[in-house]
Amino acid sequence: MLRRKFIQRTTSGLLVLGLGSFPNELFASNNTTKLTILHTNDVHSRIDPFPLDGGKYQGLGGAAKRATLIDRIRKEEENVLLFDCGDILQGTPYFNFYEGSLEFELMNKMKYDAATIGNHDFDAGIEKLSEHIDNSNFQMLNCNYNLSNTPLKNNVKNYKIFDIQNVKIGVLGVGIKLDGLVPKNLYGDAEYLDPIKNANETASLLKNEFKCDLVICLSHLGYEYESDRPSDLKLAKSSNSIDLILGGHTHTCLDVPTSVANKNGEEVLVNQVGWAGIRLGRLDYYFTKTKKRKKVVPKSTNVR
């Protein structure tokens, strides 16, 4: 009966407060724009659903079902952005035998808009990854790997700006430390740079120079660590220009996004949807035209 597992969360309560004091309705009549963000992470070459073997995940996942779901949402919603947060590759024999071509072809077909690089996306070598990126219709994003001496120097960008009915959505990508995680011969001359520093600088550029209305960071850093390794929660706390972090790597399955207060006490949402394409994440944002940005603070519940 339950067609989809459905959990909702809204921040409307706190936002209405600031809005009432501004008479923006003077200039725009139908001035609310809705953006639907869909996201996956750590799909790990799981092209077919888990086998019907009685296991916990039986029948779940699979590109063909995900495509049906995405198509349905695209029919219902005018403005959809679809993202992946890395580790597209490695995990089933599809990758061992075809080295990832099918995974990228399927993402083209589903009309992904952008993705970031996961450590396992290097598993067939950086040259192969570059071929896949060249063959893809979506933008691969990363702002903390120096790729200037690698085949990825021209086809991976720090950020991309999407124009959604004049609402500017800035999207950047950030990746995990490769040394110790990926054999050197696979990642070649890709050089890892401080993800927190680079993500914040890129986000600030998007928000302050390019005047983006929403800044989204696609991250493969991982949700949280006991040690002081860079993570999505750490990045969120240190930021001042990121609104939303969509993450991966730790296969963290969040039923609701985590709300984090950034450096200025403003809200950053952090989300991740497990692995293997078992879930598809969705966030809807509503924008209203205004003359001045208002501070959005975290809700009292579910705040880290």
Added chain:
Amino acid sequence: MKKILLLICIVFLGCKSYYQVTDNNAQFYLTDNELTSDSEIEEMISPYRDKLNKKMGEVIGTLETELTKDQPESTLGNFVADAILASAKKRYSKQVDFSLPNYGGLRVPYIKAGDITMSDMFELMPFDNKLVIVHLNGADVKQLFDHITGLGGWPISKGVEIRLDTLNQKNEYIINGEDLKLNNKYTFCVSDYIANGGDNCSFLKDKKRDDLNLLFRDALIEYVKENKIINVNLEKRTSYK
């Protein structure tokens, strides 16, 4: 005049407006069996799948009871550790004391009882890592065991007993019936990924090692093919005191 100026001013400012987030909400969908499969996507996949199924559908053995992945000890971990140790011993003329697959290297949460296929082994160990024999002294082994127990415990081969007392930092390590001796020499079988310093094992990088020229996955396949019937139990290889 003043009014016109004010209007121009307002219009001008109006053009420079932002779009403020006024509301948001989040949800997720489960990609389950109530969704039909997109036929165009199916068409794209099926030639790849058909070719793959010929190779990967091959049944190489039978699993008596389900294997599951867990810490500090699990049936899936015990199976993998014993399988790689057996395959290593066949290729290595000298003593091998134990094997140590890394927990994160087991890439499926479970394997259900029944036929074991090639595909199961590829999904369990998709990486093309090779097995190596690493030589350590007892103090190095202690460092290694302290490291892996700090990570929650890794799979380990039969014959090793790790008694955890993390609270007092007084773990007990027993290898093949004897307490770990700091001055003894030991050899163990591990993936080249770990021997090269993966999973924060950089202290293994400069240790003496011998290559087996055997893929980790091929060692598993060989073990299943030779034993045909796989039955694995929990044996308190790693347990709390």
